[in-house]
Amino acid sequence: MGLNLEFDIRRAEQKDAAEIANLFLISSDGLATYIWRKLAKDGASLEDLGAARYARTETAFSYQNCLLATQGESIIGMAHAYEMQVARGEPETDPVLAPYAALEEPGSLYISGLAVHAPFRSRGIGAALLDCVEALAFTRAIPHLSLICFERNTRAIDFYLRLGFRVADRRPIVPHPDLHYSEGDAFLMTRTVGRVRAGKVSAPRRALASPHGASAISSTQQ
Numbered sequence: 001m002g003l004n005l006e007f008d009i010r011r012a013e014q015k016d017a018a019e020i021a022n023l024f025l026i027s028s029d030g031l032a033t034y035i036w037r038k039l040a041k042d043g044a045s046l047e048d049l050g051a052a053r054y055a056r057t058e059t060a061f062s063y064q065n066c067l068l069a070t071q072g073e074s075i076i077g078m079a080h081a082y083e084m085q086v087a088r089g090e091p092e093t094d095p096v097l098a099p100y101a102a103l104e105e106p107g108s109l110y111i112s113g114l115a116v117h118a119p120f121r122s123r124g125i126g127a128a129l130l131d132c133v134e135a136l137a138f139t140r141a142i143p144h145l146s147l148i149c150f151e152r153n154t155r156a157i158d159f160y161l162r163l164g165f166r167v168a169d170r171r172p173i174v175p176h177p178d179l180h181y182s183e184g185d186a187f188l189m190t191r192t193v194g195r196v197r198a199g200k201v202s203a204p205r206r207a208l209a210s211p212h213g214a215s216a217i218s219s220t221q222q
């Protein structure tokens, strides 16, 4: 049976928090596992902790900053992004997390998570999610997108390079059993919003219809 390649992209709702947490476990290559394990108390599962984290409101790591790719009722991918604040608090003292704190790009729309469930990859869903993130940056007049990716996640690095991201900075990772990679660097990758492509300035191709719209974008892949 062939895959139905139609999908929608909509804003996440609070009821989606568990699915968002699940996709964060895929997108972060072990970092979410590391962070959530540190926060877990009284034997709470990582999945429950992650779901509670993304059910919150008015915080960077909220469902409110998440776009979901869907097919019918099924969630098949997500992009999570928030504006990176200029002022940071205390320097990061956890050595495992320090490289990522050092790579933050203040003033950018930071893509904190991007993932598509494996059976739905290589069909343009990841690129469509990034288009929508760029549209959000465009409407908020945020000039850059940024993200952090492991050097050893070569498929994702190639994907971002193909979509016009460039490596702006890098830090060696500090290995930990929770992390999927034990060597190589973490890359800060950035892209200008409304970027120059083949000599022309191009605005994002898709835009969200309404700030709280349910099913804002529809896309059919050939």
Ligand SMILES: CC(C)(COP(=O)(O)OP(=O)(O)OC[C@H]1O[C@@H](n2cnc3c(N)ncnc32)[C@H](O)[C@@H]1OP(=O)(O)O)[C@@H](O)C(=O)NCCC(=O)NCCS
Pocket (backbone or CB within 6 Å): 026, 027, 028, 114, 115, 116, 117, 120, 121, 122, 123, 124, 125, 126, 127, 128, 147, 148, 149, 150, 153, 155, 156, 159, 221, 222
């Ligand atoms: C990185 C990731 C989000 C990309 O999502 P995706 O939906 O597969 O991305 P796209 O389909 O837009 O583009 C990826 C590929 O599809 C190809 N493609 C895009 N549209 C296509 C289409 N209509 N038909 C055939 N191929 C297509 C692209 O050329 C690209 O080639 P590749 O398979 O060699 O990589 C996904 O691979 C993923 O979830 N990976 C695991 C989590 C992860 O690493 N996240 C990034 C952390 S920084």
